[in-house]
Amino acid sequence: MIGGSERIAVIGGGIAGLATAALLARDGHRVTLLEASSVVGGRAGTWSRDGFRFDTGPSWYLMPEVFEHFFRLFGTSAERQLELTKLDPGYRVYADGYADAIDIRSTRAENVALFESVEPGAGAALERYLDSAASTYDIARRRFLYTNFDGVRGFASPEVLRGAARLTGLLTTPLDRFAARAVHDRRLQQVLGYPAVFLGSAPSMTPAMYHLMSHMDLEQGVFYPQGGFSRLIEAIASIASEAGVEIVCNARVEQIEITGESEPSVTGVRFVEASGAVRRVPAHRVVSAADLHHTETELLPPHARTYPERWWDRRTSGPGAVLAMLGVRGEVPGLAHHTLFFTEDWRENFGRIFGANPSVPDPASFYVCMPSATDASVAPPGDSNLFVLVPVPADVSIGRGGEDGRGDRLVEAAADRAIARIAEVAGEPDLASRIVVRRTVGPADFAADLNSWRGGALGPAHTLRQSAFLRGSNRSRRVRGLLYAGGSSVPGVGLPMCLISAENVVKRVRGDRTSGPLPEPEPGAPVAPAAPPASTGSKTRVPR
Template identity: 65%
Template sequence: MNERSRAVIIGGGIAGLATAALLGREGYDVTLLEARSEVGGRAGSWARDGFRFDTGPSWYLMPEVFDHFYRLLGTSAAEQLTLTRLDPGYRVFFENHDEPVDVAADRARNLATFEAIEPGAGRSIGRYLTSARSTYRLALAHFLYSTFASFRPLLVADVILRAGRLGRLLLQPLDRFIARFVTDHRLRQILGYPAVFLGSAPSMTPSMYHLMSHLDLEDGVYYPQGGFSAVIESIRRLAEREGVTIITDARATAIETGDGAHPRVTGVRYADADGSPREAPAEVVVSAADLHHTETTLLPSELRTYPDDWWSTRVAGPSAVLVLLGVRGGLPALSHHSLFFTEDWDDNFQRIFTEPTSVPDPASLYVCRPSATDDTVAPAGHENLFILVPLPASPGIGAGGEDEGGDDTVEGIADRAIRQVARWAGIPDLAERVVLRRTLGPADFARDFNSWKGSALGPSHTLRQSAFLRGRNASSVVDGLYYAGGTTVPGIGLPMCLISAELVVKRLRGDVSAGALPEPL
């Protein structure tokens, strides 16, 4: 590798920033192009009137992945962030049940809670969590950090001896796997909900992903003080420390290649803040933008690894309406994280994923109240509330706006969500206490992030869209073109995006190992 080879990163979300930082440490001369005026991408923030909202991810899971990433850069999560372990990790409200269920910060209390709901469930879910922990550790050791450029590193005893079980976990849907352990509908929903983190439904998600329950029921849920913008800012600082040049208001318009039988990247064309055309030359280009946008907009048809007909067979993860509320007074009925599950959530998922799609009503919701943990996100005497309503991936549903200024459909969905939270959580005057309101809809995801079909997450983690079936993180047509972020391997979520940055380094090194890179780089 030329010590000062030039690399251009497209996209300043967490994956783009992380990739830039790692390549800077590898010795590349790195330029990062971000289309918006601030970095962060989907992990963005918005502030007004003394309120500050995270507008994207809000669950800090898999802390060891974050810490490993920071240690690659010669630091640690403890040095970069102030983490608070949430207890309860989250609270669950169920339709037609008066009392919510708190999921605690440790395994023993959770097993006792589940036993109280369904006699015998404590022991059953104990076995479930033991399996989840074992599967998670196997995934970390042999799958999540693999580019799948070679399958030889998977031919080890740990994997071979478990091949039969792994095959069953891949082929059996998560909901059917859960049904082997518990019968109570509420417990099945708690165990099945992690599928939503993967942009999927329990009936569509391989039961391999029951490993997610180890994270929330046993490993714990954390919160970085200052919100997730603190995570983004820490990685930005580290990237700049490694010599990365970050250019905002720089919208990539094309990935340039040389001529010949084996085209190779030569740079990226982009429009600057004034709309003037610019060019950033490079020997390596990493697109951390949406993979569909990269392939179908930034490359000509003859250079696409994933053309339109490939996308026609893919399943998009759900979109969402986000409702950001500043609320006067306290909201003690809500935990930092609260989930609202409808009785017939199979109908919710069918409406989101099955054609013809429609907006669920009532919908299973997610509510975040970061002011329960962080005094800096709302003025004194007020609360910060974030509501997420999962929807079909369809930009036609509309865009949001400030002070009820979004499209009618989006604002109507927001109104219903506020009423639902108020009724289920016993906060009858919630709507009257709202002093600030902003909404975001599927059209915002499509416009702001070039998101395929306006999805809030990316391609769903179905069997055909997981692990090596999710797609390569390197172009099979253009030399020097790589991909990072939630739309490529290993998948959706902030930890996965950090791993995707590391996978770019492994590709460039020709490293086909299955495990994480040694620390530091």
């Protein structure tokens, strides 16, 4: 145990909340996690109907060392917790204006050969690009991700100082321009630029620093946990429970309770059960892994807000999304496990999402996941499971989705256009008639179900002024004992970043000002003792 035992309440049972609670309990604290839904998982949820099972959120398993590190902190491993499959191809790309798809392979050497086959000289350019990406990623992981930016120590390290000019250039150059310097073929530029979407941004808005993400998909490869991403949530929820966390579902938090006007401190959390009964959890600290905008503007009084509405007025949201979960009779030729569809005019596409007069793009770039290509458990034998994501503006007026075409007009129309494009690529004009399960989700659903700021699908975009220490802090400047975790806080969006945010909260509680991951226990060494689980009448539920 590090320091004394405290009573800590964690708001939100997504991956960040579960991981934060588990790590705090591992340190000996008495932790209660409150989740508004009937199941834990948050954005990493699941939905089933008629033998088809869908992940409703994250579907790319990248940065495997971050997951492995988290599991090792608890004396286990990804190999013991998950059955991971490395995808080959990692993903397929269809670019408007080109007849043939490009398959991104599972190794660096194969992708270098692919780039060279598309554009003479692009193979050597990719080698240089990936060398830079790997170096930048290594520095970021050791100096800029697992840190709370409490001092200049990480910035003043010799390796950072030696590379200051290069890092400054990467921060001030847009990713799309950086990629265009490496290759000329539009499809290859799009392959190097699309990771910006994972960051809730556009290639023209994202610093070239994030070219480090190409190290992940083009060199490390893309993985999939058999059973879907709910299997990952089950593993982390189990670890949290075994560490002593009390997990309470159907607990909608209404207020972070504080005392004091000039120097307020947290005293607990008030929540409402499914029955309507109001309960309270006393706490020395509160960690909100809920949406940061919701936490600050709905759960705190005005005088206690570090990030009031005027702060958000100057911020850029990541995109919203139209999701379509489709159960299809038979196979869908032409699709890989992950397939990306890119429009020809990317600037127009992203301009419709992030510009001054946003609207649903048409035509739109979009993404399709077909896990039935890899996992037989997600669809009836011989049938296909499709998860479609169309990036749209973060705008609740676009509306909500529904089952069997009963969602709002703009949501269903965006899904219909994506289905038509898939049918064209697959050479299956009857594809729409073979859809026997259909559910859509729109930005208004993200706002209603996840309290997402403006209905965004991810969180604040990773623009220059919303990255690293400029993104904000995981500690309230107004309320003593209030901390934040999750994709809308630091270091950013995505499952690996949420795990890192959990570790950074633990560092904050410990008073640990170091950069880099927490030390892992030696193999075979006992894990730090857990607090005894508190009694609860509620059962933990995970998505299945």
